[in-house]
Amino acid sequence: MKRFMGRRKGIGTVLGAGYFMIIVLAVFNLIMWEITQYDAYRQLVDQMNQVDQERISENLEFVYPVITDRKDLGSGKYSFNLTVRNTGGITINSARLYFYNCSSNALKIIENGVAGVDYFTNGFINPGESNHKICVVTTLDMRKVPVDGSRPFIIYLATERGRTFSTVYPITVPKWGGNPGFIDIGPLRFKFDYYSLNYTTPSKTVPSPAWIISPYSSGTAIMFFVTVINTACDEDIRLKRYCVFDCIEMAQSGASGKIASFYIVDKDSTWPGGSTMFPYDEANDPYILPRNPDPDNPQGGIPNIIKFGAMSWATAQVQCLYTGGGGYAQYEYLILMGFYYVYQGYDYGATIPFVAIRTNTPS
Amino acid sequence: MKKNRRTITRFIGSRRAISTLLANVLVVTMVVALGTTLFIWTTGVMGIYQGGAGVWFSTRSEVMKERLAIEEVWFTNVVGADHKNITIYVRNVGANEIKIAAVYVNSTQVQTTTRTVGVGQVERISLTLTTPWSRGSVTYISVATLRGNVVKGYWQAPI
Numbered sequence: 026m027k028r029f030m031g032r033r034k035g036i037g038t039v040l041g042a043g044y045f046m047i048i049v050l051a052v053f054n055l056i057m058w059e060i061t062q063y064d065a066y067r068q069l070v071d072q073m074n075q076v077d078q079e080r081i082s083e084n085l086e087f088v089y090p091v092i093t094d095r096k097d098l099g100s101g102k103y104s105f106n107l108t109v110r111n112t113g114g115i116t117i118n119s120a121r122l123y124f125y126n127c128s129s130n131a132l133k134i135i136e137n138g139v140a141g142v143d144y145f146t147n148g149f150i151n152p153g154e155s156n157h158k159i160c161v162v163t164t165l166d167m168r169k170v171p172v173d174g175s176r177p178f179i180i181y182l183a184t185e186r187g188r189t190f191s192t193v194y195p196i197t198v199p200k201w202g203g204n205p206g207f208i209d210i211g212p213l214r215f216k217f218d219y220y221s222l223n224y225t226t227p228s229k230t231v232p233s234p235a236w237i238i239s240p241y242s243s244g245t246a247i248m249f250f251v252t253v254i255n256t257a258c259d260e261d262i263r264l265k266r267y268c269v270f271d272c273i274e275m276a277q278s279g280a281s282g283k284i285a286s287f288y289i290v291d292k293d294s295t296w297p298g299g300s301t302m303f304p305y306d307e308a309n310d311p312y313i314l315p316r317n318p319d320p321d322n323p324q325g326g327i328p329n330i331i332k333f334g335a336m337s338w339a340t341a342q343v344q345c346l347y348t349g350g351g352g353y354a355q356y357e358y359l360i361l362m363g364f365y366y367v368y369q370g371y372d373y374g375a376t377i378p379f380v381a382i383r384t385n386t387p388s
Numbered sequence: 389m390k391k392n393r394r395t396i397t398r399f400i401g402s403r404r405a406i407s408t409l410l411a412n413v414l415v416v417t418m419v420v421a422l423g424t425t426l427f428i429w430t431t432g433v434m435g436i437y438q439g440g441a442g443v444w445f446s447t448r449s450e451v452m453k454e455r456l457a458i459e460e461v462w463f464t465n466v467v468g469a470d471h472k473n474i475t476i477y478v479r480n481v482g483a484n485e486i487k488i489a490a491v492y493v494n495s496t497q498v499q500t501t502t503r504t505v506g507v508g509q510v511e512r513i514s515l516t517l518t519t520p521w522s523r524g525s526v527t528y529i530s531v532a533t534l535r536g537n538v539v540k541g542y543w544q545a546p547i
Contacts, residue, residue: 048426181460187459327544
């Protein structure tokens, strides 16, 4: 120490080295702090990725006929079981049920719980469970669906992780194999199930399935609703004003030679009437069928309801089926649709061999 | 005392080593000055960096913890009304409380007031549009949180 103090050289070096060490230690400290912070952040990212992975692992299907064991509990309360199948790889905890009534546009929310008015129990569904029954107690009387021929319920099941699964009740998609219920022509897909073809008249303003139109008297204006999906992923489709729904009248002896053509009308039309049916404005307010937003799902696409009801194109003149005579005669109509559209800037036209409908025919 | 006085006298009287001593003093002073400056500068830079990085990590962590799900969209006022109402149900499925800053319908901001949704809670948001939705139309709805997360999707109005 004495020698060190006595030396005249090296004091600057020692001081410099001291400063250097301090700065190196400070930088090291900073690096360590950053590593710690980054590690904590990575842990959080991994944790949230795990949450996301668990969410997308959830998969649930509603088992036909969806609702079973319907009971009247009295005091305006009803119970039923919702049958589901967990096809995912993780336990699902049901958080909420939404019952949307397509006829009245009413929404009933049913919470997970054990008592009260609208609640459900048994919401935990283990992976692989194929006939899991969620017990629902509510004021909705599902026994009456759809006795009045009205449109169905859409049931949404929201999970605790934020997924939503839905089904239509009652399920009316045909249970046959092969074609799952649609006609594909070009990029257009025409749905083919009980609720995909509907009609309205001035006395029946809520859309109803149009397979058998009853009662229908001669001279009654009618409007048809057809469900169409654009399956193309690259371009939207714009419908032209010449789109037509042709009803070819048939009799037992063969074709009567009469055709009632219903041209496309505005999307805000609801039923054939002076202030409820509007001409199709192709230039300013056309039907745009949005492209399929999910290229990985060729069965996807957004359903669009196209309405037909005008006697001639781009007008709102009501049109009727030719039933001839008076009363409520039984007739048969073969439906061909002419679909004219613009896709990728080019005009296309397609004849769609669609459906056969009847009037005033007992089921 | 006498000894000290003699040493000082000898030091003043000596003609050698004054420059060496001054050089040493100068070097030490410069090292101290530069070292202190460098230390202050380094501390400042590191402080600023640490502060910025801390904010970044903290903000990103908060954003990362947010998870939002739109459970249901209900187009109300269907029968005999103006078709200008939409009700959406939003669930917080993340690990942080969420503040909903805005809701956009077809890229138009409809709701501006901030709403808080607790973890695991569902918030009902009623929107009033300036132009009515049309039947069967596909509506693009996005919900933005105050931290910048956006949840979006397409919903179809009833026919």
